[in-house]
Amino acid sequence: MRNENESHYFICGKLLGDGCITKQTGRKPRFQFMHRVEDFEWTNHCYEILKPYLPLNPPVYRKVIDLRLKKGFSESYVVQSKTSSVITSIYEQWYPKGQKKLPTDFLEQYLNEQALAWRYQDDGHLKIVNNVAQKIILSTDGFTKEENTWLSDYLFRKFHLKFLRDGQNRLILYDQFQIIYFLNLISPWLHGSMDRKKLPE
Secondary structure (H helix, E strand, C coil), rough: CCCHHHHHHHHHEEEEHHHHCCCCCCCCCCCEEEEHHHHHHHHHHHHHHHCCCCCCCCCCCEEECCCCCCEEEEEEEEEEEECCHHHHHHHHHHHHCCCCCCCCCHHHCCCCCHHHCCCCCCHEEEEEEEEEEEEEEECCCCCHHHHCCCCHHHHHHHCCCCCCEECCCEEEECCCHHHHHHHHEEEHHHCCHHHHCCCCC
């Protein structure tokens, strides 16, 4: 196992994004994340970064019938862990009553530039109109309004980023200078498969 702090930065970003920790009754929790099939490179990159720290199984292809979708099904890659004491400890902080809740102490310790980069690549969107960046959207609708208010306040205190919360309970960055600053801040951890989330050249 490598430096625990380093792993927790990435785990923090993942749990803010598309990651979760699942727990069946009577069993120990397991760490999991899933991405659409088109983002296999990103899925595999996350797996390769995290596997020295967590007992992860390799990405597994999954096809789910869903008649609401135009093609009638969804395709994704899922990474799930075995159990470990590290995952159990993190579960207790993020799921204190079996429900996901922002652990402010954990975030103040581990939400750094690396975590923010992973969080953005998981659930963030860069809107560009006429080759100009209009806004960055972080999909945070899985958290309460109060949690997202705390998160936006923390991002301002920590990074001087002025995220606003919209009517869909997402965090939005509108200011042009702030968008450029944000993307430069996280650029060392942007994966090559995520070019759609970078500024146009």
